[in-house]
Amino acid sequence: MEHLNADTGPRELKYAVLHLQAAAEVLLKSRLLREHWSLVFSDPARATSEKFSASDFNSCGTDAAVERLKNICGLDFSKKDVAALKDLGKDRNALQHYGLTHSAEAVESRAGAVLDFLLRFLDAELLPLLDAQERDSIKEDMSRVRSGLNTIEAFVVERMNRLRGNELKGTTDSLLPCSVCGQWALAVIQNGAHCHFCGVTESAEALALVFQEFEPGHPANECPRCCNPTLACFAFMDGAGEELYYCFTCQARYKLEELANCGGCGCLWPYEGADDGTAQMLCGDCRRRIEDEELASRW
Known part of the structure:
Protein backbone atom coordinates (compact mmCIF):
# COMPACT_ATOMS: atom_id res chain seq x y z
CA MET A 1 0.00 0.00 0.00
CA GLU A 2 2.88 2.35 0.74
CA HIS A 3 4.31 1.71 -2.72
CA LEU A 4 0.96 2.35 -4.43
CA ASN A 5 0.33 5.55 -2.50
CA ALA A 6 3.81 6.93 -3.17
CA ASP A 7 4.74 8.70 -6.38
CA THR A 8 3.73 5.77 -8.55
CA GLY A 9 6.70 5.33 -10.84
CA PRO A 10 7.89 2.06 -12.41
CA ARG A 11 9.93 1.05 -9.35
CA GLU A 12 7.10 1.69 -6.89
CA LEU A 13 4.64 -0.21 -9.07
CA LYS A 14 7.02 -3.15 -9.41
CA TYR A 15 7.42 -3.62 -5.68
CA ALA A 16 3.74 -2.97 -5.00
CA VAL A 17 2.79 -5.79 -7.37
CA LEU A 18 5.51 -8.15 -6.07
CA HIS A 19 4.39 -7.67 -2.45
CA LEU A 20 0.69 -7.86 -3.35
CA GLN A 21 1.09 -11.12 -5.26
CA ALA A 22 3.02 -12.64 -2.37
CA ALA A 23 0.35 -11.42 0.07
CA ALA A 24 -2.46 -12.95 -2.00
CA GLU A 25 -0.73 -16.32 -2.10
CA VAL A 26 0.00 -16.31 1.64
CA LEU A 27 -3.53 -15.29 2.64
CA LEU A 28 -5.16 -17.89 0.39
CA LYS A 29 -2.91 -20.61 1.78
CA SER A 30 -3.58 -19.39 5.31
CA ARG A 31 -7.24 -20.26 4.75
CA LEU A 32 -6.21 -23.67 3.36
CA LEU A 33 -4.23 -24.27 6.56
CA ARG A 34 -7.40 -23.70 8.57
CA GLU A 35 -8.93 -26.59 6.65
CA HIS A 36 -5.92 -28.94 6.80
CA TRP A 37 -2.15 -28.44 6.65
CA SER A 38 -1.69 -30.98 3.84
CA LEU A 39 -3.64 -28.76 1.41
CA VAL A 40 -0.77 -26.26 1.12
CA PHE A 41 1.57 -28.89 -0.35
CA SER A 42 1.96 -28.77 -4.12
CA ASP A 43 1.11 -32.50 -4.02
CA PRO A 44 -1.07 -33.25 -0.96
CA ALA A 45 -0.68 -36.99 -1.61
CA ARG A 46 3.01 -36.68 -0.67
CA ALA A 47 2.41 -34.52 2.40
CA THR A 48 3.93 -35.61 5.73
CA SER A 49 3.75 -33.95 9.12
CA GLU A 50 7.56 -34.12 9.40
CA LYS A 51 8.06 -32.11 6.19
CA PHE A 52 5.37 -29.65 7.22
CA SER A 53 6.91 -29.07 10.65
CA ALA A 54 10.34 -28.55 9.06
CA SER A 55 8.93 -26.32 6.27
CA ASP A 56 10.67 -28.72 3.88
CA PHE A 57 8.20 -28.88 0.98
CA ASN A 58 7.03 -27.15 -2.19
CA SER A 59 3.76 -25.33 -1.64
CA CYS A 60 0.93 -24.82 -4.11
CA GLY A 61 0.57 -21.66 -6.19
CA THR A 62 -2.22 -19.12 -6.25
CA ASP A 63 -4.26 -20.85 -8.96
CA ALA A 64 -4.14 -24.21 -7.15
CA ALA A 65 -5.01 -22.54 -3.84
CA VAL A 66 -8.12 -20.97 -5.38
CA GLU A 67 -9.21 -24.30 -6.89
CA ARG A 68 -8.77 -26.13 -3.56
CA LEU A 69 -10.62 -23.43 -1.65
CA LYS A 70 -13.49 -23.78 -4.13
CA ASN A 71 -13.58 -27.57 -4.47
CA ILE A 72 -12.58 -28.69 -0.96
CA CYS A 73 -13.49 -25.80 1.34
CA GLY A 74 -16.65 -24.82 -0.54
CA LEU A 75 -15.70 -21.16 -0.93
CA ASP A 76 -17.28 -19.12 -3.70
CA PHE A 77 -15.08 -16.95 -5.92
CA SER A 78 -16.53 -14.67 -8.59
CA LYS A 79 -15.13 -14.80 -12.11
CA LYS A 80 -14.06 -11.18 -11.66
CA ASP A 81 -12.01 -11.99 -8.54
CA VAL A 82 -10.38 -15.05 -10.13
CA ALA A 83 -9.50 -12.98 -13.21
CA ALA A 84 -8.02 -10.23 -11.01
CA LEU A 85 -5.77 -12.74 -9.26
CA LYS A 86 -4.62 -14.21 -12.59
CA ASP A 87 -3.92 -10.74 -13.99
CA LEU A 88 -1.88 -9.91 -10.89
CA GLY A 89 0.25 -13.01 -11.44
CA LYS A 90 0.86 -11.96 -15.06
CA ASP A 91 1.79 -8.44 -13.95
CA ARG A 92 4.16 -9.85 -11.35
CA ASN A 93 5.97 -12.03 -13.90
CA ALA A 94 6.16 -9.22 -16.46
CA LEU A 95 7.50 -6.70 -13.96
CA GLN A 96 10.01 -9.18 -12.58
CA HIS A 97 11.46 -10.08 -15.97
CA TYR A 98 10.60 -7.32 -18.45
CA GLY A 99 9.66 -4.24 -16.48
CA LEU A 100 6.43 -2.28 -16.94
CA THR A 101 4.56 -3.72 -19.95
CA HIS A 102 1.25 -1.91 -19.27
CA SER A 103 0.59 1.69 -18.29
CA ALA A 104 0.90 2.68 -14.63
CA GLU A 105 -2.85 3.44 -14.58
CA ALA A 106 -3.71 -0.08 -15.74
CA VAL A 107 -1.44 -1.77 -13.19
CA GLU A 108 -2.72 0.39 -10.34
CA SER A 109 -6.34 -0.32 -11.30
CA ARG A 110 -5.67 -4.08 -11.43
CA ALA A 111 -3.81 -3.96 -8.11
CA GLY A 112 -6.76 -2.13 -6.57
CA ALA A 113 -9.11 -4.93 -7.71
CA VAL A 114 -6.95 -7.54 -5.93
CA LEU A 115 -6.70 -5.42 -2.79
CA ASP A 116 -10.48 -5.10 -2.73
CA PHE A 117 -10.81 -8.89 -3.05
CA LEU A 118 -8.23 -9.57 -0.31
CA LEU A 119 -9.96 -7.25 2.15
CA ARG A 120 -13.28 -9.00 1.52
CA PHE A 121 -11.53 -12.37 1.85
CA LEU A 122 -9.95 -11.33 5.14
CA ASP A 123 -13.25 -10.06 6.53
CA ALA A 124 -15.17 -13.21 5.55
CA GLU A 125 -12.65 -16.04 5.96
CA LEU A 126 -9.73 -15.11 8.21
CA LEU A 127 -10.42 -12.26 10.64
CA PRO A 128 -13.47 -13.98 12.23
CA LEU A 129 -11.18 -16.89 13.20
CA LEU A 130 -8.81 -14.67 15.21
CA ASP A 131 -9.13 -14.14 18.93
CA ALA A 132 -9.60 -10.67 20.41
CA GLN A 133 -5.89 -10.12 21.07
CA GLU A 134 -4.94 -11.08 17.51
CA ARG A 135 -7.58 -8.78 16.05
CA ASP A 136 -6.37 -5.87 18.20
CA SER A 137 -2.79 -6.45 17.09
CA ILE A 138 -3.63 -5.92 13.39
CA LYS A 139 -6.29 -3.22 13.77
CA GLU A 140 -3.90 -0.37 12.93
CA ASP A 141 -2.46 -2.15 9.90
CA MET A 142 -5.92 -3.02 8.58
CA SER A 143 -7.01 0.59 8.98
CA ARG A 144 -4.02 1.78 6.91
CA VAL A 145 -4.75 -0.75 4.17
CA ARG A 146 -8.45 0.15 3.98
CA SER A 147 -7.71 3.88 3.76
CA GLY A 148 -5.10 3.17 1.10
CA LEU A 149 -7.60 1.19 -0.96
CA ASN A 150 -9.99 4.13 -0.72
CA THR A 151 -7.23 6.32 -2.18
CA ILE A 152 -6.81 3.96 -5.16
CA GLU A 153 -10.56 3.74 -5.68
CA ALA A 154 -10.78 7.53 -5.51
CA PHE A 155 -8.06 7.74 -8.18
CA VAL A 156 -10.00 5.39 -10.45
CA VAL A 157 -13.30 7.21 -9.86
CA GLU A 158 -11.72 10.63 -10.41
CA ARG A 159 -10.04 9.53 -13.64
CA MET A 160 -13.19 7.84 -14.97
CA ASN A 161 -15.33 10.88 -14.11
CA ARG A 162 -12.88 13.12 -15.98
CA LEU A 163 -12.94 10.79 -19.00
CA ARG A 164 -16.75 10.65 -19.02
CA GLY A 165 -16.86 14.43 -19.20
CA ASN A 166 -14.28 14.61 -21.97
CA GLU A 167 -12.93 11.76 -24.14
CA LEU A 168 -15.82 9.37 -23.40
CA LYS A 169 -18.62 11.92 -23.59
CA GLY A 170 -21.41 10.66 -25.83
CA THR A 171 -19.77 7.28 -26.44
CA CYS A 262 -26.64 -20.00 -43.94
CA GLY A 263 -28.16 -23.34 -44.91
CA GLY A 264 -25.16 -24.08 -47.10
CA CYS A 265 -22.02 -23.19 -45.15
CA GLY A 266 -23.41 -22.21 -41.74
CA CYS A 267 -21.98 -18.68 -41.68
CA LEU A 268 -24.03 -15.79 -40.30
CA TRP A 269 -25.92 -13.82 -42.93
CA PRO A 270 -28.62 -11.11 -42.88
CA TYR A 271 -31.98 -12.87 -42.55
CA GLU A 272 -34.39 -11.87 -45.30
CA GLY A 273 -37.18 -14.27 -44.47
CA ALA A 274 -39.03 -16.59 -46.83
CA ASP A 275 -42.46 -15.88 -48.22
CA ASP A 276 -43.89 -19.19 -47.09
CA GLY A 277 -41.41 -19.82 -44.28
CA THR A 278 -40.02 -22.96 -45.91
CA ALA A 279 -37.18 -21.70 -48.15
CA GLN A 280 -33.68 -22.27 -46.85
CA MET A 281 -31.63 -19.09 -46.38
CA LEU A 282 -28.29 -18.93 -48.25
CA CYS A 283 -25.39 -16.49 -48.05
CA GLY A 284 -24.10 -14.68 -51.12
CA ASP A 285 -21.24 -17.12 -51.71
CA CYS A 286 -23.49 -20.18 -51.52
CA ARG A 287 -26.05 -18.59 -53.85
CA ARG A 288 -23.37 -17.84 -56.41
CA ARG A 289 -21.95 -21.35 -56.09
CA ILE A 290 -25.36 -22.94 -56.65
CA GLU A 291 -26.06 -20.62 -59.59
CA ASP A 292 -22.70 -21.51 -61.14
CA GLU A 293 -23.38 -25.24 -60.66
CA GLU A 294 -26.83 -24.92 -62.27
CA LEU A 295 -25.37 -22.96 -65.18
CA ALA A 296 -22.62 -25.55 -65.67
CA SER A 297 -25.16 -28.40 -65.62
CA ARG A 298 -27.06 -26.79 -68.52
CA TRP A 299 -23.96 -26.93 -70.68
Missing part, protein backbone atom coordinates in the same frame (compact mmCIF):
# COMPACT_ATOMS: atom_id res chain seq x y z
CA THR A 172 -21.68 5.00 -24.04
CA ASP A 173 -23.21 3.13 -26.98
CA SER A 174 -19.74 2.02 -28.07
CA LEU A 175 -17.92 1.32 -24.78
CA LEU A 176 -16.66 -2.05 -23.57
CA PRO A 177 -14.76 -3.21 -20.46
CA CYS A 178 -11.02 -3.14 -21.15
CA SER A 179 -9.37 -6.56 -20.88
CA VAL A 180 -6.21 -4.91 -19.48
CA CYS A 181 -7.39 -2.46 -16.79
CA GLY A 182 -10.99 -3.66 -16.36
CA GLN A 183 -12.54 -0.19 -16.76
CA TRP A 184 -15.49 0.59 -19.05
CA ALA A 185 -13.31 2.90 -21.11
CA LEU A 186 -12.59 0.78 -24.18
CA ALA A 187 -14.01 2.78 -27.09
CA VAL A 188 -14.40 0.92 -30.37
CA ILE A 189 -12.80 2.42 -33.45
CA GLN A 190 -12.42 1.10 -36.98
CA ASN A 191 -10.19 -2.01 -36.98
CA GLY A 192 -10.11 -2.28 -33.17
CA ALA A 193 -10.59 -0.31 -29.96
CA HIS A 194 -8.68 2.09 -27.71
CA CYS A 195 -8.88 2.30 -23.91
CA HIS A 196 -8.90 5.88 -22.67
CA PHE A 197 -8.14 4.81 -19.09
CA CYS A 198 -4.93 2.83 -19.58
CA GLY A 199 -4.02 3.73 -23.16
CA VAL A 200 -3.95 0.23 -24.66
CA THR A 201 -5.07 -0.26 -28.27
CA GLU A 202 -6.35 -3.70 -29.30
CA SER A 203 -6.65 -5.15 -32.80
CA ALA A 204 -9.97 -6.21 -34.28
CA GLU A 205 -8.92 -9.88 -34.30
CA ALA A 206 -7.90 -9.88 -30.63
CA LEU A 207 -11.09 -8.11 -29.53
CA ALA A 208 -13.36 -10.47 -31.45
CA LEU A 209 -11.91 -13.45 -29.56
CA VAL A 210 -12.14 -11.70 -26.17
CA PHE A 211 -15.77 -10.69 -26.62
CA GLN A 212 -17.04 -13.90 -28.23
CA GLU A 213 -19.16 -14.48 -25.11
CA PHE A 214 -21.72 -16.90 -26.54
CA GLU A 215 -19.08 -19.46 -27.50
CA PRO A 216 -15.87 -18.76 -25.50
CA GLY A 217 -12.84 -20.19 -27.25
CA HIS A 218 -14.75 -20.57 -30.52
CA PRO A 219 -13.43 -18.64 -33.54
CA ALA A 220 -15.23 -15.35 -34.10
CA ASN A 221 -17.81 -15.19 -36.87
CA GLU A 222 -17.14 -13.79 -40.32
CA CYS A 223 -18.75 -10.41 -40.92
CA PRO A 224 -21.33 -10.38 -43.77
CA ARG A 225 -20.26 -6.86 -44.77
CA CYS A 226 -16.43 -6.93 -44.77
CA CYS A 227 -15.88 -10.74 -44.73
CA ASN A 228 -13.31 -10.50 -41.87
CA PRO A 229 -13.53 -13.02 -38.97
CA THR A 230 -14.11 -10.25 -36.43
CA LEU A 231 -17.84 -10.46 -35.71
CA ALA A 232 -18.68 -11.12 -32.04
CA CYS A 233 -21.83 -10.97 -29.92
CA PHE A 234 -22.03 -8.91 -26.70
CA ALA A 235 -23.70 -5.90 -25.10
CA PHE A 236 -22.28 -2.36 -25.12
CA MET A 237 -22.53 -0.10 -22.07
CA ASP A 238 -25.49 1.86 -23.45
CA GLY A 239 -27.90 1.37 -20.57
CA ALA A 240 -30.17 -0.96 -22.52
CA GLY A 241 -27.96 -4.02 -22.15
CA GLU A 242 -29.16 -5.31 -25.52
CA GLU A 243 -26.87 -7.90 -27.05
CA LEU A 244 -25.97 -7.51 -30.68
CA TYR A 245 -23.50 -8.67 -33.31
CA TYR A 246 -20.69 -6.19 -33.86
CA CYS A 247 -17.77 -6.27 -36.30
CA PHE A 248 -14.54 -4.87 -34.88
CA THR A 249 -13.18 -4.29 -38.39
CA CYS A 250 -15.88 -2.34 -40.23
CA GLN A 251 -18.11 -1.44 -37.21
CA ALA A 252 -21.19 -3.11 -38.69
CA ARG A 253 -23.95 -3.77 -36.12
CA TYR A 254 -26.74 -6.33 -36.34
CA LYS A 255 -29.54 -7.22 -33.97
CA LEU A 256 -29.64 -10.91 -33.06
CA GLU A 257 -32.77 -11.52 -35.12
CA GLU A 258 -31.23 -9.86 -38.17
CA LEU A 259 -28.67 -12.65 -38.72
CA ALA A 260 -29.18 -16.38 -39.21
CA ASN A 261 -27.01 -19.31 -40.23
Whole structure:
Protein backbone atom coordinates (compact mmCIF):
# COMPACT_ATOMS: atom_id res chain seq x y z
CA MET A 1 0.00 0.00 0.00
CA GLU A 2 2.88 2.35 0.74
CA HIS A 3 4.31 1.71 -2.72
CA LEU A 4 0.96 2.35 -4.43
CA ASN A 5 0.33 5.55 -2.50
CA ALA A 6 3.81 6.93 -3.17
CA ASP A 7 4.74 8.70 -6.38
CA THR A 8 3.73 5.77 -8.55
CA GLY A 9 6.70 5.33 -10.84
CA PRO A 10 7.89 2.06 -12.41
CA ARG A 11 9.93 1.05 -9.35
CA GLU A 12 7.10 1.69 -6.89
CA LEU A 13 4.64 -0.21 -9.07
CA LYS A 14 7.02 -3.15 -9.41
CA TYR A 15 7.42 -3.62 -5.68
CA ALA A 16 3.74 -2.97 -5.00
CA VAL A 17 2.79 -5.79 -7.37
CA LEU A 18 5.51 -8.15 -6.07
CA HIS A 19 4.39 -7.67 -2.45
CA LEU A 20 0.69 -7.86 -3.35
CA GLN A 21 1.09 -11.12 -5.26
CA ALA A 22 3.02 -12.64 -2.37
CA ALA A 23 0.35 -11.42 0.07
CA ALA A 24 -2.46 -12.95 -2.00
CA GLU A 25 -0.73 -16.32 -2.10
CA VAL A 26 0.00 -16.31 1.64
CA LEU A 27 -3.53 -15.29 2.64
CA LEU A 28 -5.16 -17.89 0.39
CA LYS A 29 -2.91 -20.61 1.78
CA SER A 30 -3.58 -19.39 5.31
CA ARG A 31 -7.24 -20.26 4.75
CA LEU A 32 -6.21 -23.67 3.36
CA LEU A 33 -4.23 -24.27 6.56
CA ARG A 34 -7.40 -23.70 8.57
CA GLU A 35 -8.93 -26.59 6.65
CA HIS A 36 -5.92 -28.94 6.80
CA TRP A 37 -2.15 -28.44 6.65
CA SER A 38 -1.69 -30.98 3.84
CA LEU A 39 -3.64 -28.76 1.41
CA VAL A 40 -0.77 -26.26 1.12
CA PHE A 41 1.57 -28.89 -0.35
CA SER A 42 1.96 -28.77 -4.12
CA ASP A 43 1.11 -32.50 -4.02
CA PRO A 44 -1.07 -33.25 -0.96
CA ALA A 45 -0.68 -36.99 -1.61
CA ARG A 46 3.01 -36.68 -0.67
CA ALA A 47 2.41 -34.52 2.40
CA THR A 48 3.93 -35.61 5.73
CA SER A 49 3.75 -33.95 9.12
CA GLU A 50 7.56 -34.12 9.40
CA LYS A 51 8.06 -32.11 6.19
CA PHE A 52 5.37 -29.65 7.22
CA SER A 53 6.91 -29.07 10.65
CA ALA A 54 10.34 -28.55 9.06
CA SER A 55 8.93 -26.32 6.27
CA ASP A 56 10.67 -28.72 3.88
CA PHE A 57 8.20 -28.88 0.98
CA ASN A 58 7.03 -27.15 -2.19
CA SER A 59 3.76 -25.33 -1.64
CA CYS A 60 0.93 -24.82 -4.11
CA GLY A 61 0.57 -21.66 -6.19
CA THR A 62 -2.22 -19.12 -6.25
CA ASP A 63 -4.26 -20.85 -8.96
CA ALA A 64 -4.14 -24.21 -7.15
CA ALA A 65 -5.01 -22.54 -3.84
CA VAL A 66 -8.12 -20.97 -5.38
CA GLU A 67 -9.21 -24.30 -6.89
CA ARG A 68 -8.77 -26.13 -3.56
CA LEU A 69 -10.62 -23.43 -1.65
CA LYS A 70 -13.49 -23.78 -4.13
CA ASN A 71 -13.58 -27.57 -4.47
CA ILE A 72 -12.58 -28.69 -0.96
CA CYS A 73 -13.49 -25.80 1.34
CA GLY A 74 -16.65 -24.82 -0.54
CA LEU A 75 -15.70 -21.16 -0.93
CA ASP A 76 -17.28 -19.12 -3.70
CA PHE A 77 -15.08 -16.95 -5.92
CA SER A 78 -16.53 -14.67 -8.59
CA LYS A 79 -15.13 -14.80 -12.11
CA LYS A 80 -14.06 -11.18 -11.66
CA ASP A 81 -12.01 -11.99 -8.54
CA VAL A 82 -10.38 -15.05 -10.13
CA ALA A 83 -9.50 -12.98 -13.21
CA ALA A 84 -8.02 -10.23 -11.01
CA LEU A 85 -5.77 -12.74 -9.26
CA LYS A 86 -4.62 -14.21 -12.59
CA ASP A 87 -3.92 -10.74 -13.99
CA LEU A 88 -1.88 -9.91 -10.89
CA GLY A 89 0.25 -13.01 -11.44
CA LYS A 90 0.86 -11.96 -15.06
CA ASP A 91 1.79 -8.44 -13.95
CA ARG A 92 4.16 -9.85 -11.35
CA ASN A 93 5.97 -12.03 -13.90
CA ALA A 94 6.16 -9.22 -16.46
CA LEU A 95 7.50 -6.70 -13.96
CA GLN A 96 10.01 -9.18 -12.58
CA HIS A 97 11.46 -10.08 -15.97
CA TYR A 98 10.60 -7.32 -18.45
CA GLY A 99 9.66 -4.24 -16.48
CA LEU A 100 6.43 -2.28 -16.94
CA THR A 101 4.56 -3.72 -19.95
CA HIS A 102 1.25 -1.91 -19.27
CA SER A 103 0.59 1.69 -18.29
CA ALA A 104 0.90 2.68 -14.63
CA GLU A 105 -2.85 3.44 -14.58
CA ALA A 106 -3.71 -0.08 -15.74
CA VAL A 107 -1.44 -1.77 -13.19
CA GLU A 108 -2.72 0.39 -10.34
CA SER A 109 -6.34 -0.32 -11.30
CA ARG A 110 -5.67 -4.08 -11.43
CA ALA A 111 -3.81 -3.96 -8.11
CA GLY A 112 -6.76 -2.13 -6.57
CA ALA A 113 -9.11 -4.93 -7.71
CA VAL A 114 -6.95 -7.54 -5.93
CA LEU A 115 -6.70 -5.42 -2.79
CA ASP A 116 -10.48 -5.10 -2.73
CA PHE A 117 -10.81 -8.89 -3.05
CA LEU A 118 -8.23 -9.57 -0.31
CA LEU A 119 -9.96 -7.25 2.15
CA ARG A 120 -13.28 -9.00 1.52
CA PHE A 121 -11.53 -12.37 1.85
CA LEU A 122 -9.95 -11.33 5.14
CA ASP A 123 -13.25 -10.06 6.53
CA ALA A 124 -15.17 -13.21 5.55
CA GLU A 125 -12.65 -16.04 5.96
CA LEU A 126 -9.73 -15.11 8.21
CA LEU A 127 -10.42 -12.26 10.64
CA PRO A 128 -13.47 -13.98 12.23
CA LEU A 129 -11.18 -16.89 13.20
CA LEU A 130 -8.81 -14.67 15.21
CA ASP A 131 -9.13 -14.14 18.93
CA ALA A 132 -9.60 -10.67 20.41
CA GLN A 133 -5.89 -10.12 21.07
CA GLU A 134 -4.94 -11.08 17.51
CA ARG A 135 -7.58 -8.78 16.05
CA ASP A 136 -6.37 -5.87 18.20
CA SER A 137 -2.79 -6.45 17.09
CA ILE A 138 -3.63 -5.92 13.39
CA LYS A 139 -6.29 -3.22 13.77
CA GLU A 140 -3.90 -0.37 12.93
CA ASP A 141 -2.46 -2.15 9.90
CA MET A 142 -5.92 -3.02 8.58
CA SER A 143 -7.01 0.59 8.98
CA ARG A 144 -4.02 1.78 6.91
CA VAL A 145 -4.75 -0.75 4.17
CA ARG A 146 -8.45 0.15 3.98
CA SER A 147 -7.71 3.88 3.76
CA GLY A 148 -5.10 3.17 1.10
CA LEU A 149 -7.60 1.19 -0.96
CA ASN A 150 -9.99 4.13 -0.72
CA THR A 151 -7.23 6.32 -2.18
CA ILE A 152 -6.81 3.96 -5.16
CA GLU A 153 -10.56 3.74 -5.68
CA ALA A 154 -10.78 7.53 -5.51
CA PHE A 155 -8.06 7.74 -8.18
CA VAL A 156 -10.00 5.39 -10.45
CA VAL A 157 -13.30 7.21 -9.86
CA GLU A 158 -11.72 10.63 -10.41
CA ARG A 159 -10.04 9.53 -13.64
CA MET A 160 -13.19 7.84 -14.97
CA ASN A 161 -15.33 10.88 -14.11
CA ARG A 162 -12.88 13.12 -15.98
CA LEU A 163 -12.94 10.79 -19.00
CA ARG A 164 -16.75 10.65 -19.02
CA GLY A 165 -16.86 14.43 -19.20
CA ASN A 166 -14.28 14.61 -21.97
CA GLU A 167 -12.93 11.76 -24.14
CA LEU A 168 -15.82 9.37 -23.40
CA LYS A 169 -18.62 11.92 -23.59
CA GLY A 170 -21.41 10.66 -25.83
CA THR A 171 -19.77 7.28 -26.44
CA THR A 172 -21.68 5.00 -24.04
CA ASP A 173 -23.21 3.13 -26.98
CA SER A 174 -19.74 2.02 -28.07
CA LEU A 175 -17.92 1.32 -24.78
CA LEU A 176 -16.66 -2.05 -23.57
CA PRO A 177 -14.76 -3.21 -20.46
CA CYS A 178 -11.02 -3.14 -21.15
CA SER A 179 -9.37 -6.56 -20.88
CA VAL A 180 -6.21 -4.91 -19.48
CA CYS A 181 -7.39 -2.46 -16.79
CA GLY A 182 -10.99 -3.66 -16.36
CA GLN A 183 -12.54 -0.19 -16.76
CA TRP A 184 -15.49 0.59 -19.05
CA ALA A 185 -13.31 2.90 -21.11
CA LEU A 186 -12.59 0.78 -24.18
CA ALA A 187 -14.01 2.78 -27.09
CA VAL A 188 -14.40 0.92 -30.37
CA ILE A 189 -12.80 2.42 -33.45
CA GLN A 190 -12.42 1.10 -36.98
CA ASN A 191 -10.19 -2.01 -36.98
CA GLY A 192 -10.11 -2.28 -33.17
CA ALA A 193 -10.59 -0.31 -29.96
CA HIS A 194 -8.68 2.09 -27.71
CA CYS A 195 -8.88 2.30 -23.91
CA HIS A 196 -8.90 5.88 -22.67
CA PHE A 197 -8.14 4.81 -19.09
CA CYS A 198 -4.93 2.83 -19.58
CA GLY A 199 -4.02 3.73 -23.16
CA VAL A 200 -3.95 0.23 -24.66
CA THR A 201 -5.07 -0.26 -28.27
CA GLU A 202 -6.35 -3.70 -29.30
CA SER A 203 -6.65 -5.15 -32.80
CA ALA A 204 -9.97 -6.21 -34.28
CA GLU A 205 -8.92 -9.88 -34.30
CA ALA A 206 -7.90 -9.88 -30.63
CA LEU A 207 -11.09 -8.11 -29.53
CA ALA A 208 -13.36 -10.47 -31.45
CA LEU A 209 -11.91 -13.45 -29.56
CA VAL A 210 -12.14 -11.70 -26.17
CA PHE A 211 -15.77 -10.69 -26.62
CA GLN A 212 -17.04 -13.90 -28.23
CA GLU A 213 -19.16 -14.48 -25.11
CA PHE A 214 -21.72 -16.90 -26.54
CA GLU A 215 -19.08 -19.46 -27.50
CA PRO A 216 -15.87 -18.76 -25.50
CA GLY A 217 -12.84 -20.19 -27.25
CA HIS A 218 -14.75 -20.57 -30.52
CA PRO A 219 -13.43 -18.64 -33.54
CA ALA A 220 -15.23 -15.35 -34.10
CA ASN A 221 -17.81 -15.19 -36.87
CA GLU A 222 -17.14 -13.79 -40.32
CA CYS A 223 -18.75 -10.41 -40.92
CA PRO A 224 -21.33 -10.38 -43.77
CA ARG A 225 -20.26 -6.86 -44.77
CA CYS A 226 -16.43 -6.93 -44.77
CA CYS A 227 -15.88 -10.74 -44.73
CA ASN A 228 -13.31 -10.50 -41.87
CA PRO A 229 -13.53 -13.02 -38.97
CA THR A 230 -14.11 -10.25 -36.43
CA LEU A 231 -17.84 -10.46 -35.71
CA ALA A 232 -18.68 -11.12 -32.04
CA CYS A 233 -21.83 -10.97 -29.92
CA PHE A 234 -22.03 -8.91 -26.70
CA ALA A 235 -23.70 -5.90 -25.10
CA PHE A 236 -22.28 -2.36 -25.12
CA MET A 237 -22.53 -0.10 -22.07
CA ASP A 238 -25.49 1.86 -23.45
CA GLY A 239 -27.90 1.37 -20.57
CA ALA A 240 -30.17 -0.96 -22.52
CA GLY A 241 -27.96 -4.02 -22.15
CA GLU A 242 -29.16 -5.31 -25.52
CA GLU A 243 -26.87 -7.90 -27.05
CA LEU A 244 -25.97 -7.51 -30.68
CA TYR A 245 -23.50 -8.67 -33.31
CA TYR A 246 -20.69 -6.19 -33.86
CA CYS A 247 -17.77 -6.27 -36.30
CA PHE A 248 -14.54 -4.87 -34.88
CA THR A 249 -13.18 -4.29 -38.39
CA CYS A 250 -15.88 -2.34 -40.23
CA GLN A 251 -18.11 -1.44 -37.21
CA ALA A 252 -21.19 -3.11 -38.69
CA ARG A 253 -23.95 -3.77 -36.12
CA TYR A 254 -26.74 -6.33 -36.34
CA LYS A 255 -29.54 -7.22 -33.97
CA LEU A 256 -29.64 -10.91 -33.06
CA GLU A 257 -32.77 -11.52 -35.12
CA GLU A 258 -31.23 -9.86 -38.17
CA LEU A 259 -28.67 -12.65 -38.72
CA ALA A 260 -29.18 -16.38 -39.21
CA ASN A 261 -27.01 -19.31 -40.23
CA CYS A 262 -26.64 -20.00 -43.94
CA GLY A 263 -28.16 -23.34 -44.91
CA GLY A 264 -25.16 -24.08 -47.10
CA CYS A 265 -22.02 -23.19 -45.15
CA GLY A 266 -23.41 -22.21 -41.74
CA CYS A 267 -21.98 -18.68 -41.68
CA LEU A 268 -24.03 -15.79 -40.30
CA TRP A 269 -25.92 -13.82 -42.93
CA PRO A 270 -28.62 -11.11 -42.88
CA TYR A 271 -31.98 -12.87 -42.55
CA GLU A 272 -34.39 -11.87 -45.30
CA GLY A 273 -37.18 -14.27 -44.47
CA ALA A 274 -39.03 -16.59 -46.83
CA ASP A 275 -42.46 -15.88 -48.22
CA ASP A 276 -43.89 -19.19 -47.09
CA GLY A 277 -41.41 -19.82 -44.28
CA THR A 278 -40.02 -22.96 -45.91
CA ALA A 279 -37.18 -21.70 -48.15
CA GLN A 280 -33.68 -22.27 -46.85
CA MET A 281 -31.63 -19.09 -46.38
CA LEU A 282 -28.29 -18.93 -48.25
CA CYS A 283 -25.39 -16.49 -48.05
CA GLY A 284 -24.10 -14.68 -51.12
CA ASP A 285 -21.24 -17.12 -51.71
CA CYS A 286 -23.49 -20.18 -51.52
CA ARG A 287 -26.05 -18.59 -53.85
CA ARG A 288 -23.37 -17.84 -56.41
CA ARG A 289 -21.95 -21.35 -56.09
CA ILE A 290 -25.36 -22.94 -56.65
CA GLU A 291 -26.06 -20.62 -59.59
CA ASP A 292 -22.70 -21.51 -61.14
CA GLU A 293 -23.38 -25.24 -60.66
CA GLU A 294 -26.83 -24.92 -62.27
CA LEU A 295 -25.37 -22.96 -65.18
CA ALA A 296 -22.62 -25.55 -65.67
CA SER A 297 -25.16 -28.40 -65.62
CA ARG A 298 -27.06 -26.79 -68.52
CA TRP A 299 -23.96 -26.93 -70.68
